[in-house]
Amino acid sequence: MTLTRASRPLSAGVGNSNDQTRRHNLSTILTMLHHGGAQTRAQLTRQSGLNRSTIGALVTELAELGLAYETEPEDSGLVGRPSPIVHANEKVVAVTVNPDVDAITIGVVGLGAELHKRIRFETASVPTVREAVNVVSAVLAGMRSELDAQFRVVGVGIAIPGLVNSDDGTVLLAPHLGWHDEAVAEPISAALGYPARAANDAGLATVAESLFGSGRGVNDLVYLNGSASGIGGGVLAGGSMLRGAQGFAGELGHTLVNSAGIRCHCGKVGCLETEVNLGRLLAVLGRDSLGLDELDALLVPDAAGGALAPEVQAEVDRQLDVLALAIGNFISVFNPESFVLGGFLGSLYGANPERLRAAVKDVTLGTLGDSVRIDRAQLRSRLLTIGAAELAFGDVLADPAGMHF
Amino acid sequence: MTLTRASRPLSAGVGNSNDQTRRHNLSTILTMLHHGGAQTRAQLTRQSGLNRSTIGALVTELAELGLAYETEPEDSGLVGRPSPIVHANEKVVAVTVNPDVDAITIGVVGLGAELHKRIRFETASVPTVREAVNVVSAVLAGMRSELDAQFRVVGVGIAIPGLVNSDDGTVLLAPHLGWHDEAVAEPISAALGYPARAANDAGLATVAESLFGSGRGVNDLVYLNGSASGIGGGVLAGGSMLRGAQGFAGELGHTLVNSAGIRCHCGKVGCLETEVNLGRLLAVLGRDSLGLDELDALLVPDAAGGALAPEVQAEVDRQLDVLALAIGNFISVFNPESFVLGGFLGSLYGANPERLRAAVKDVTLGTLGDSVRIDRAQLRSRLLTIGAAELAFGDVLADPAGMHF
DNA sequence: CAACTTTGTTGACGCCTCAAACTTATACCG
DNA sequence: CGGTATAAGTTTGAGGCGTCAACAAAGTTG
Known part of the structure; x- marks a missing residue:
């Protein structure tokens, strides 16, 4: 069950509340098209649970609004009258x-x-x-x-x-x-x-990845992104983004991972982003700056063509172990279905996926660690x-x- | 903004979708009565934004269902026709x-x-x-x-x-x-x-406290409860409980607060509940077990009648500082409006509220720490x-x- | 006591979705 | 190739719901 408090006013004063229904249904159909891609009217009917006639009316209205359009049915090979394909208007x-x-x-x-x-x-x-x-x-x-x-x-x-x-x-x-x-x-x-x-x-990024990337269809996920400037993140909980009271939720880079660590610019000591850090990786690699693809080439075994230098391997493993601590925390707190790692965290993970998975299992209660998925982000530059x-x-x-x- | 993914089927196959509207409205009104207490029909009308006539119909239906009943209007002293009071049926x-x-x-x-x-x-x-x-x-x-x-x-x-x-x-x-x-x-x-x-x-407990206790009207809160068996918690985010993929979200006692700490039964090292701990308090107090009221009497300055013994004070302050670290983490992650502390955490807080508040400010980014409220739980045994x-x-x-x- | 104000009540109205009947377009089969 | 089965778009009528406006009821104010 989901406990929710009384929702705010149903209809904001004026207008018939059937309008509300219509609005909600239009919204649902357009969202299905936008997030789920072009679909036949028949598919929309089945997925939405609405009536054939209603879908017809809704699609017509969306078309009149210029938000959707229909194209000739594909040659599906199925028996029965072909159903036209409805597209969200990409213009x-x-x-x-x-x-x-x-x-x-x-x-x-x-x-x-x-x-x-x-x-x-x-x-x-x-x-x-x-x-x-x-x-x-x-x-x-x-x-x-x-x-x-x-x-x-x-x-x-x-x-x-x-x-x-x-x-x-x-x-x-x-x-x-x-x-x-x-x-x-x-x-x-x-x-x-x-x-x-x-x-x-x-x-x-969390929203994008959850709708169009690695997180498709997942309702509870934690996205962690590593960039030169630190670690940011976002949390999708029960299908919606965690906002917090002022919209500042999801500052996952400032989770404590090492009480003996250094002071972060945020004022705390031992934050995730001071320990798992692109700068430190670049230091052992002896580089000043690096594109993500280059980083992959240097770190990911297949691409790197053999074993890493010992000091690089050591730093990678250290960062992975620290990352695992943070992920362990997030599992206790959010119980997500999956983690998505973007930016240099993706490369870090790619360098030794087994180590991270094993370390995460080490720091999670019982079987919880087994069921959680860890993926790299898919959307990259987009x-x-x-x-x-x-x-x-x-x-x-x-x-x-x-x-x- | 609130980004939400496409909601699941609108009407589960059968029935007119006006039924959905009616169901939703009945649900809203009953929830308002249950969570908000008895109210006049006029109040319901204003709060819900629905029409007078509609409220009439809804209340009548709830009464027929045996879920609500009306009583004579109170002598409000206001001009106009008195509005009967609607109660959720406590039977x-x-x-x-x-x-x-x-x-x-x-x-x-x-x-x-x-x-x-x-x-x-x-x-x-x-x-x-x-x-x-x-x-x-x-x-x-x-x-x-x-x-x-x-x-x-x-x-x-x-x-x-x-x-x-x-x-x-x-x-x-x-x-x-x-x-x-x-x-x-x-x-x-x-x-x-x-x-x-x-x-x-x-x-x-989080739900109860947020609906009927310290968290009334708050949409984003973190509840932390300390008992003899550890620290549990719950998170209300955007008005609904954080559940997680399998419903295990909110294990806040297993947040890392001390990397040099002892191993927790969960397998991790330095969990909040190994550091902030009733056992340790009892140890310095020289007691075996203690009811919550007794604990308050021993710890809270007003009740304790003067200063605490130095070793007790030291342990209290240590635990408060550690708790602040965890709270700092939760602020970064959830950006809640308030924290509610229950069980022995309430007593701990009561022993030195200023120290906790100051320590929390120390570990939060910028002005974020100023706006977050910290309260003791109200509902106690109920x-x-x-x-x-x-x-x-x-x-x-x-x-x-x-x-x- | 009359005027005013607020609220409950009633019936007309419009809107929405649904169901059923009908039509259309395809595949399957002899 | 033509008939049958199947799936889906289309049209029409019905039922439900909330709103609105007019009216009735029940208080306060002066």
């Missing part, structure tokens, strides 16, 4: 913004997570909010005519490497960008003329763009008929 | 079972969390599942006539100090009871003839009984019209 797009220390990535993503376009704008130095807004404005101005002609933009999704209050799109603290207590969604929205939302990048788009799509998906373009 | 009850090492507590709790009856049956030794079932059967047989005459039993809720698969009511492991891999809900249901559900006690009842009430609350008695 309905979200603009995504992903500011980083050395670049700002801007994307255009359609329903169904179709990546139409992506532009990486390299910056000379770490951008300020104002600079980021200017870059985004400029890039979008450049493709305005194309955007207007070919697509319908429903909103902007912004993925921030830091603590974001996702209710109002304000950045509380993004250490590596040097942003703190600044409104981000609002100026971007004002500059572009589209509604904008911002959220933590790792949380968005991850954040797709996650940010999901943020922007939230409103259309929740109320397809309520959108006014 | 609709759940039977609760709470097996412990030295006793089995059985309760009868009505809607509105009214505790009608509670019987503590002391056992000579730690009970087996079979013995527990027998005790419950015997106790219920004794009050069968009273139960049948005065109440309507909707189900049985069982609170287990251990890992429980709440889907099928099976105990995976309850270390202190010595139960493992045993069905519990099923034999009790068979013996009593009522539907039965089982869940982890700390999780149920806690588990009310929590277990909530488990049994789940079905009626979710679908008031669907119950067949």
Whole structure:
């Protein structure tokens, strides 16, 4: 069972509550198309449990709203009248913004997570909010005519490497960008003329990975991402993201793993991200910086072509053991179905999967450790763009008929 | 934002979907009465946002179902026609079972969390599942006539100090009871003839405290309970309990707090419950065992009448500092609105609240530590009984019209 | 006591989904 | 090749539910 407290008002005052039903059903169908891909009307009927007639009406309405369209039935070879295929309209797009220390990535993503376009704008130095807004404005101005002609933009999704209050799109603290207590969604929205939302990048990555990557169909998963700037994460619990009171939940890099460790920039001692750390890996590898593919080539046995140097192996194993401690904690706390490891954590895992699995079993109660899956992230470079788009799509998906373009 | 994946079938095949609406609304109103206490129809109308007429119809239906009743309006002194007061029917009850090492507590709790009856049956030794079932059967047989005459039993809720698969009511492991891999809900249901559900006690305590105790109105809270057998907990996230894939989420006592600590029975080293521990407190107090009220009397300054002995103070402060580390972790992970401390953790906190608050601030990022509240649990001895009842009430609350008695 | 205010009650209305009957498009089979 | 079976889109009517508006009821205020 799921204990839930009384939900807030059913219908916000005005309007017939059958509208609510309709809205909910439209939302469900569009979400099925967006997350599950194109499907026949017959499949939608079966999956939703709704009536044939109702699906017909709903699909027609979605088509009229320009959010979906139908194509000729495929030659399925099955007996019976063929059912037309319903697609979420990939021309309905979200603009995504992903500011980083050395670049700002801007994307255009359609329903169904179709990546139409992506532009990486390299910056000379770490951008300020104002600079980021200017870059985004400029890039979008450049493709305005194309955007207007070919697509319908429903909103902007912004993925921030830091603590974001996702209710109002304000950045509380993004250490590596040097942003703190600044409104981000609002100026971007004002500059572009589209509604904008911002959220933590790792949380968005979790969403993306759970919907379109390794976590497909999983309802309880923990995503851990390792980047040069630390470890971020996100938790999907019972099918929905853990937000927390202000939307700051999921700072998994600041879990205690070593009481004798060093002090983290967060003020605590022995945080996961001070112990499991790209910098330390680079140090034993004798490198300054490294792309993810290069890292894989150096660490993953198959790719590395033989055994690792002893000091590298030792550091890898140490980091894996520490990671296992943290994962053990998360298992006790969340009891997830699976873990998804992204960024350099994926490479680290790839370097010695058995060691991590065994270490995790060591630190979990009874048989709990056996049932939990550990996977590498799948979405790679598209991850954040797709996650940010999901943020922007939230409103259309929740109320397809309520959108006014 | 709240990203949620496509919800499962809207209507489970059969029936008009207006039924769904009606069910949902009935559920909402009954839940409001149960959790929020008796209210006038006018209040229900305002809170729910539904129409006056609709509330009228819903209340009438709930009354016909025997789940609610109306009483004469109170003399409010306000202008206008007085609105009758609607009550959840407290004669609709759940039977609760709470097996412990030295006793089995059985309760009868009505809607509105009214505790009608509670019987503590002391056992000579730690009970087996079979013995527990027998005790419950015997106790219920004794009050069968009273139960049948005065109440309507909707189900049985069982609170287990251990890992429980709440889907099928099976105990995976309850270390202190010595139960493992045993069905519990099923034999009790068979013996009593009522539907039965089982869940982890700390999780149920969380529910109870969040609905009727310190956590009223809070949507994101972490509950931590300290007992002689360890530390359990539960997490309310976004208004619903964290369950995890198999329902084992919330084992907060097994969070790492000291890498140089001792090995816990769970296999890990330096778990919260090995460091923050009633046994250690008793040791410095020179006592063997202690009731909670006695503990308060010895630890809490006001009650203790002056300063604590230095070695006691030192141990208290050490445990508080360690607890703060764990709380710091939980803040990073859950970003809760408040913490509720029950059992001996409440006394520990009471002994030096400022120290814990200060230590928590020390280990949290930026201003996050300032906004989080720390409270002692309120429900005390009624806690588990009310929590277990909530488990049994789940079905009626979710679908008031669907119950067949 | 009349005016005012709030709330319960009743019946008309619109909307939604469903079920059933009908139509269409395909495969299967002799 | 034509008839039958099957699956699915389409059309139509029915039933249920919540809203709204008008009216009735039951208090307070001046």
